[in-house]
Amino acid sequence: MAKLLIVDDEKMITIALRRAISTLDHEIDTAPDGIEAIVKISETDYDLVVMDLLMPRMNGHDLMEWIRSNRPNLKFVVMTAYGEKELREQILNNGAADVLYKPFEDIFKTAQQLDKLLK
């Protein structure tokens, strides 16, 4: 069993991901933006952070920066609706374990993808 933090301002995404991932027996926390995510990461040891890029208050890019300099061992995955190759390369260069594209074809497959990263 692992601990995941899902960061997205779109509540439906966090609800759906929480449901899909809980079938795999992992513990889920959610945060609506980068700032709350940092608060939660500071309090709890997560195994994986799944984050959106565009969020109010503090966006995914800044969150990535923060994780890289403060929690270098923390794995994270980025969700985005932008399919450009350059963006994908930039995200992977920033230390992301993977890039997930929204909308998801099949949320359960996405959950399994995340599960694989945890092993």
Added chain:
Amino acid sequence: MPQQLLVYAKGTHKSFISDILKDLDAELLYFKNTAEIVASNTNGQIAIIQDSLWNKTLAKTLNSRNYPPIVICFGSNFEDRAEARYGDLHYIPFNLDQNNPKLSIVGSLEQLAKFKRILALKEHRMRGWNFEKNPVLYLITNLVRECSLASSNEHVLKALNSLRSVLDFQFSAIYFFDHQEKFESAIFEGLKSISKKSYNRKDWPSSTNWNEIFKESNCSILSPFDTTTRDITPFHEPWSSALSLRVVPKQSESGRRERTAIITLFRNQLVPFSDHDSLLLEISNGPLTLALEKAEMIENLVQASHKWRSTFDSISEPVIVINGSYEIVKANKNFSKTLEIDFKTVKGRKCYSLFANRKQPCAGCPTQSPLDIDFHKVPNRAGQEYLSWSYRVNVNKQKYNFMFYRSLEKETQLRSTFVQSEKMAALGKLIGSVAHEINNPLAGILSTCQVSLSSENKDYSEELEEIRSAALRAKKIIDNLLGFTNSRIEEESFDFKELVLNTISLCKSAIKKTKVNLVIRDQLPKVKTNQAMLQQILFNLITNGLQALNGEGDLLISVKSVSGEIECLIKDNGPGIEAKKLKNIFDPFYSTKPEGSGTGLGLSIVGNLAKKLQIRIDVSSQLGKGTEFKLRIPV
């Protein structure tokens, strides 16, 4: 003391020449016959002789004098006759007009000027310069005169012939080298027996510099003052002696290196050139340099004028130059082309009469307000509106106007195309950002639906399924919209036949009862392009055709290889598209389908993708017969 002119002419010729010469401050001595001239002392004089009276005996006797006279032949039927060969002979051609003798020489004004220069030279002689005792002075005077008349490099080379009376040579050449002393070109004189082909600059590599050329041929030209006789064979001809002179200064005053010319005289005897010969040639340096510089300037001038003309003609719109009274001085080719009139008939016509078919200057003629750089509307003779503006120039205190015309129709078209493409670019940006914004909540809806559907509670599963299918439709629209803004193209090589078969199987659900005929010529070359984009094009066109057929009729897909391209034809025999609608089918949000059944994006995506992949699409349609799309895919 007025100079003496010896005149030998008869009848009308005599009265004509007397008439012309009477303005000159000269004493005219008339000869009645050849014997009189033979008996006379004509040393160093000027003799003006009617061309038909000039003969071999005269040439021979005059030439045998210590100091032969300058002979000017005038008339209208002078030919290069054998007896005409004479050291210092000039010819003034004219057509004798009995009624107005003065006018008849106007055609040869240049010749008249030459004539006067010769007379001026003669005047110097009359001031007691003793040319017989000073051959060098004679040489220089002759050379200066010849050089002053020369207007091309070839003329300068011919002028060198005036050296022959004091310097013996058979063959002369001028070699030109650029500012880096690389060989440029050469011209030759007196080389009738040798084909000029062998001196083509192609024979000499352009990298060769001048001393390499002459080193190879073991030539004395290496040093301009080296007159040593050598056994040289320049250009495969046995010339035994050469004398050369570097004439154009190597460096100009501004310090820039200019092009150099080397003049070389060749002798085919075993008598070497002497120091005296070398000195004579060196003395000629000044006039030769000036003459070559002048020739170069004239050449540049001709080039510049040619360049100007080409530039003027290459302007794609009609342009004319008019003077103060609206007469056309110059017109570019496109002016006569636009008006569909002969290029030669334009000059001298009034611009308003020619262009607008009017009797007075056009209202709002831009020449009337030269400071106003705005366009003015002017109708042409066919009533089409043109925009016109003018640019005023002053040449020799004369005012000229450049008039530019542009078709209003073309201008409007150009502008609307520009505005349209700007609009499309802005629309693309907007669509991109909207699509991404919508994708986010859409992702939530789709995922939540899926999760909810998987729960054990099936109370609302039907409703959830509906929400999900609506969201999937929205997702598809978004994907299509993103096709507009997606600028990445990754190319791969693949088999086109396979792609077509795959795409047809994707369309199966839409095919229903329609009969799809597929004709593929085997052995298609592989296509290198973005497979997904090409498939989208095919998919959209096939489903489009199927929708047009609506279950009735045939769809033909035919693929063949045509000269480096793959030609793919997608043809239906459905209802067809009206001609006036046909030009809009590639516009976004334009649909011929009933409202609500099409997004109006299918073909606009095809158009956009095809543009990106450089695929040409031709569409033709006939009402009641069907529509045909022809793709030309580069291999």
